[in-house]
Amino acid sequence: MSPQRNTPSHGDSGLQPERTDLAWGRTTLSLVVAAATFLRWMPHHGWFVGTLVAAATLTAVAIEVNRKHRLHRSIQGINQETMYPDIASTAAVSAAVVTLAALGTYVVLFLPIHG
Amino acid sequence: MEEDLAASHSRVRSGISVRLLGGGTEPDPRFTLANERTFLAWIRTSLALLAGGVAVEAFMADFFGPELRKTIAVLLLVLSLSIGGGSFVRWLNVERSMRRKTPLPLPLIAPILAVAAVFVATVMVVFVIVRPS
Numbered sequence: 634m635s636p637q638r639n640t641p642s643h644g645d646s647g648l649q650p651e652r653t654d655l656a657w658g659r660t661t662l663s664l665v666v667a668a669a670t671f672l673r674w675m676p677h678h679g680w681f682v683g684t685l686v687a688a689a690t691l692t693a694v695a696i697e698v699n700r701k702h703r704l705h706r707s708i709q710g711i712n713q714e715t716m717y718p719d720i721a722s723t724a725a726v727s728a729a730v731v732t733l734a735a736l737g738t739y740v741v742l743f744l745p746i747h748g
Numbered sequence: 749m750e751e752d753l754a755a756s757h758s759r760v761r762s763g764i765s766v767r768l769l770g771g772g773t774e775p776d777p778r779f780t781l782a783n784e785r786t787f788l789a790w791i792r793t794s795l796a797l798l799a800g801g802v803a804v805e806a807f808m809a810d811f812f813g814p815e816l817r818k819t820i821a822v823l824l825l826v827l828s829l830s831i832g833g834g835s836f837v838r839w840l841n842v843e844r845s846m847r848r849k850t851p852l853p854l855p856l857i858a859p860i861l862a863v864a865a866v867f868v869a870t871v872m873v874v875f876v877i878v879r880p881s
Contacts, residue, residue: 645778649782650781653781656784656785657788663791663796663799667799670799670806671802673807674802674806707777707781710777710781711777711778714776714777716777716781718769718843719784720765720769720840726788726791727791727832727839730791730832731832733832734794734798734801734828735829737798737825738829741801741818
């Protein structure tokens, strides 16, 4: 995400808000790559894999939608020298990855390859 | 701005997050952000293992037999699951320890990743050596 005109400024020389924002961006990209590799399964394992593609894509979209809010929140945190940890985001992303891996394991073990 | 922050604080501080984080005081926000980035780095490691497991199952049909392919794919996916879940536990433990100003806990997921990666690599090497050419 490029800096917006209405993005507040901060005095952190360590550029923590920007680095954290980019870390979320890289995570989005990783989710898109995971969704793309799941696509490769669809011809072999059937329609069920479509739910995995959708789940990975939706998680990526959810992160992207909240990114500006998260950046502003961290800038605000730096400026006010206090910030409550974003427990909902970390728990949600972790749960999404665990779900994807569990469903992926289910596909490999129980959905036969056809075609 | 301050009202917004206060409102969001009271919202996220209610209920389960308070119990998960325990007591203590807010650490330096830079440390909170650093912990978040470390969590995300673990999540991306987990996603790379996930994509690796999917790729082994999808692309290695000509190279591996079905049983070995399935075994390696499942190993990578279960490792991805462990690292994906463990990264949140790690994040939470670090956050709790920072709030209480106690020494940071050692990451359990680091040795799990190392041992499992060595194991998967060994399986591959043994397969390459013994497979009939």
